[in-house]
Amino acid sequence: RQIVQVTSSGENFLTGGQMKNLKVITAKPDDGLSVVADKTGTIVAIGYDSEIRTKFRNTAFERTVDASDLCILPGFVDAHTHPVWAGDRVHEFRMKLAGATYMSIHNAGGGIHYTVEHTRRASEDELYRLLRDRLLRILRSGTTVVECKSGYGLNVETELKMLRVLERAKRELSSFIDISITFCGAHAIPKDMTEETATREVIEEQLPAVARSIRLGEISVDNIDVFCEKGVFELENSKKILEAGREMGFRMNFHADELYPLGSAEMGASIKAEAMSHLEQISEKAIQEMAKNHCVGIILPTTVYILRLEPPPVRKMIEAGVPIALGSDFNPNAFCLSMPMVMHLACMLCRMSLEEALVASTLNAACSLGLSSKYGSIEVGKKADLVLLDAPTWEHIVYQFGEHDHLIQMVVKNGFVA
Ligand code: NIG
Ligand code: FE
Numbered sequence: 001r002q003i004v005q006v007t008s009s010g011e012n013f014l015t016g017g018q019m020k021n022l023k024v025i026t027a028k029p030d031d032g033l034s035v036v037a038d039k040t041g042t043i044v045a046i047g048y049d050s051e052i053r054t055k056f057r058n059t060a061f062e063r064t065v066d067a068s069d070l071c072i073l074p075g076f077v078d079a080h081t082h083p084v085w086a087g088d089r090v091h092e093f094r095m096k097l098a099g100a101t102y103m104s105i106h107n108a109g110g111g112i113h114y115t116v117e118h119t120r121r122a123s124e125d126e127l128y129r130l131l132r133d134r135l136l137r138i139l140r141s142g143t144t145v146v147e148c149k150s151g152y153g154l155n156v157e158t159e160l161k162m163l164r165v166l167e168r169a170k171r172e173l174s175s176f177i178d179i180s181i182t183f184c185g186a187h188a189i190p191k192d193m194t195e196e197t198a199t200r201e202v203i204e205e206q207l208p209a210v211a212r213s214i215r216l217g218e219i220s221v222d223n224i225d226v227f228c229e230k231g232v233f234e235l236e237n238s239k240k241i242l243e244a245g246r247e248m249g250f251r252m253n254f255h256a257d258e259l260y261p262l263g264s265a266e267m268g269a270s271i272k273a274e275a276m277s278h279l280e281q282i283s284e285k286a287i288q289e290m291a292k293n294h295c296v297g298i299i300l301p302t303t304v305y306i307l308r309l310e311p312p313p314v315r316k317m318i319e320a321g322v323p324i325a326l327g328s329d330f331n332p333n334a335f336c337l338s339m340p341m342v343m344h345l346a347c348m349l350c351r352m353s354l355e356e357a358l359v360a361s362t363l364n365a366a367c368s369l370g371l372s373s374k375y376g377s378i379e380v381g382k383k384a385d386l387v388l389l390d391a392p393t394w395e396h397i398v399y400q401f402g403e404h405d406h407l408i409q410m411v412v413k414n415g416f417v418a
Pocket of ligand 1: 082111112115227255258303329331332333
């Protein structure tokens, strides 16, 4: 029925003013639509069947997928997840419903600390099984590229265990989903440490161990993350950790200004972080600085919803020209694996338009990970990562909330049905 194309105009991301680059091609009653990929899974042609037939009249296609009566969207890109952990936190969900706050649970030794205890105890194989199951659920909701963080180890041993589990998934599941791996050893201050000693532990113990493991070919890391928050890692130490990660060649992509207006986003823009997440408490000045530095704002509406936070000023950010991406923030606090659900929440809670939510879940999310030349839009030269939707028009994937299982008929990863 439709092919929803996002065309980048020089920039590899779109801001509000560039939304006209989202192009919807609609089939005609007597002329359908096709996407053609080569052997490497790269898109070589997009268009009406009549044109495709002429162009490829001398080519015998090796495989064809019948997408009659389906809409074709780019595979979703989830810009922020914490998917490696054992032990759920449903009991804390109950506590929050009864009035407890995220930070009161955290400061009482629950929250991230609870998950760290369970993740330290879990075997590598158990963590892999849990991760694999979650990634396949993520794939079924249309996501073909996902950012995944470590951060429930908070020591060398368990952080490396998590990174190895992610590396195994990256290799073994590469025909289903691509993974951008983030080291987030600075996710909380371990119970027996201060902010100072924890910062030293991350920089002097964890990062060198990560470097060693990378050299041995055991793991790979793309981004560095810090939970930059009042009472966790504050500005000065977050900056030190991020800069130590940058020295190792990682992209800076961190949790900023979620619960308290600490000035994290201003700090992040000043060190030219590629992306920052949350931003509920972002300052006016940081909005301007992020726009100037092309720093991607990753918005996480599931957390806004589950913690009943004031939503981030997304409209102001879009108007200022900040590229906005979306992530599920899947973690034991916000148990959501579905980008269609995230898009719905982004429209409802953050007042994003349907087009903005789609671009934020595809091209801009890919851009936040430095992957927009390969993923995030249906364009010639990019990977054939596609979501095939049984709906009259593409907007139904956002409109029919919670219905992605019924709507998504097929996910194509790198030219193959996944
Ligand atoms: O992005 N805010 C810090 N990190 C996660 C939550 C992790 C957890 O509570 O386990 C987030 O919301
Ligand atoms: Fe997070």
